[in-house]
Amino acid sequence: MNKIYLLAFVALVGISTLALTQFNTEPALRATLGAGAVDFCPQPQYRSDAWMKTFLAGLSSQKTDDATMQFLQAQIPTDSHVFSTEQIIAIFNQIVFDSSRLQAITWLNPYILTLTSQNIVDILGKFAFSSNKMGALKLIANTLSDVSDASKKVIVDQFTFSSDKSDAQAILNAISARNCIYGTITEKVAAFVIDISGSMDYTFKANGETISRLAFVKSQLTKTLAEQLKPYQKFNVIIFGNSASQWKPDYVDATPENIQAAIAYINKLTTNGATNISSGLDLAFNTKQALNGIYLLSDGVPNSGVQTVDGIKKYLADKNASRNDKVHVNTISFIMGGTETQNDRNLSFQFLNAIADVTNGSFKGISG
Numbered sequence: 001m002n003k004i005y006l007l008a009f010v011a012l013v014g015i016s017t018l019a020l021t022q023f024n025t026e027p028a029l030r031a032t033l034g035a036g037a038v039d040f041c042p043q044p045q046y047r048s049d050a051w052m053k054t055f056l057a058g059l060s061s062q063k064t065d066d067a068t069m070q071f072l073q074a075q076i077p078t079d080s081h082v083f084s085t086e087q088i089i090a091i092f093n094q095i096v097f098d099s100s101r102l103q104a105i106t107w108l109n110p111y112i113l114t115l116t117s118q119n120i121v122d123i124l125g126k127f128a129f130s131s132n133k134m135g136a137l138k139l140i141a142n143t144l145s146d147v148s149d150a151s152k153k154v155i156v157d158q159f160t161f162s163s164d165k166s167d168a169q170a171i172l173n174a175i176s177a178r179n180c181i182y183g184t185i186t187e188k189v190a191a192f193v194i195d196i197s198g199s200m201d202y203t204f205k206a207n208g209e210t211i212s213r214l215a216f217v218k219s220q221l222t223k224t225l226a227e228q229l230k231p232y233q234k235f236n237v238i239i240f241g242n243s244a245s246q247w248k249p250d251y252v253d254a255t256p257e258n259i260q261a262a263i264a265y266i267n268k269l270t271t272n273g274a275t276n277i278s279s280g281l282d283l284a285f286n287t288k289q290a291l292n293g294i295y296l297l298s299d300g301v302p303n304s305g306v307q308t309v310d311g312i313k314k315y316l317a318d319k320n321a322s323r324n325d326k327v328h329v330n331t332i333s334f335i336m337g338g339t340e341t342q343n344d345r346n347l348s349f350q351f352l353n354a355i356a357d358v359t360n361g362s363f364k365g366i367s368g
């Protein structure tokens with residue numbers, strides 16, 4: 001009997017220690033997000049094997065290093081799918097100099113969803129000198145999805161000298177976890193514009209769980225707000241289906257109170273209606289305050305409001321002409337699961353990519 005009690009006691013202490021450890025890593029976040037938080041990224045379609053084959057063949061056929069780099073810069077944006085770590089390493093294997101690999105990281109970075117600490121270790125392993133390894137870490141650290149102490153240690157351990165270890169630690173301590181949908185929010189004033197059309201109810205499987213598109217996006221947006229926004233930033237949350245509505249009439253400071261209130265608003269969202277993308281953009285642009293960036297997420301092409309690529313380009317040119325600030329519109333096509341054909345998925349990619357293109361924003365295609 002005593003033995004069993006003892007075992008039970010040990011188990012209980014073990015569990016509560018574990019719970020406490022996890023809680024201690026992100027107390028404010030865990031308190032705000034509650035039980036519904038989802039802690040994994042979807043497994044999207046990466047660049048296809050066919051695309052990679054043509055790309056790598058083109059890369060290796062370049063005659064000079066300059067030509068190789070020009071080819072790389074020109075070709076990376078020709079497909080909107082993200083790169084896997086293996087694909088990044090395959091590219092590195094075609095590049096001779098560390099300095100060129102560093103340059104390549106800056107071009108690849110927008111097309112990386114997130115990396116694990118092991119992925120980062122694998123990439124750093126392609127750099128021989130510790131100064132270049134450090135340079136690479138500076139460029140790629142912001143792709144890390146898990147900023148726990150254990151995860152940082154795996155990376156710091158790649159450096160030999162104690163001064164390098166402390167530099168690497170400092171780089172890692174300065175970053176926020178990259179969100180697999182929203183990336184890293186750098187804008188001072190940003191709008192999060194999300195699609196709540198009916199198709200956002202489609203589900204997909206990730207990490208053994210079935211989750212709807214909307215539930216996933218809600219969880220990633222709440223994580224982004226809680227983990228990344230600081231009180232000197234301003235934000236608003238805007239939703240669109242048949243038409244659009246907004247959380248606040250104008251951009252507000254990202255104070256802990258406002259973030260908590262926005263999360264409560266987001267958690268209550270349900271799907272509703274068509275895809276009126278321009279109605280959402282209307283609200284995002286409708287401010288007299290300076291605005292730096294819009295994060296627009298949709299799982300389709302608009303079937304209401306402005307519906308053509310040329311139409312949306314003109315729409316954005318008009319908005320730009322009417323404002324003094326340059327607003328980057330970062331777009332995310334999020335089509336996990338669902339019954340959309342490849343053609344539908346491509347059309348969504350094209351529409352959202354065009355928006356990012358004319359506003360110098362970044363585009364991310366997440367489909368699978």
Ligand SMILES: *[C@@H]1O[C@H](CO)[C@@H](O)[C@H](O)[C@H]1NC(C)=O
Pocket residue numbers: 242243244276278279280282304305
């Ligand atoms: C789409 O939004 C615009 C405003 O941007 C609005 O005029 C139009 O009526 C909306 N479409 C529908 C079907 O509600």
Ligand SMILES: *[C@@H]1O[C@H](CO)[C@@H](O)[C@H](O)[C@H]1NC(C)=O
Pocket residue numbers: 079080342343346
């Ligand atoms: C979708 O786009 C890819 C390139 O991104 C292309 O290879 C494919 O043929 C397209 N599929 C359809 C059905 O348009």
Ligand SMILES: *[C@@H]1O[C@H](CO)[C@@H](O)[C@H](O)[C@H]1NC(C)=O
Pocket residue numbers: 316317320321326358359360
């Ligand atoms: C926006 O307008 C500025 C001039 O005010 C211009 O320099 C810039 O190229 C425009 N950007 C777009 C995306 O039209």
Ligand SMILES: *[C@@H]1O[C@H](CO)[C@@H](O)[C@H](O)[C@H]1NC(C)=O
Pocket residue numbers: 360
């Ligand atoms: C476009 O954005 C990138 C980074 O987001 C920046 O480096 C570049 O200068 C911008 N270009 C223009 C024309 O605004």
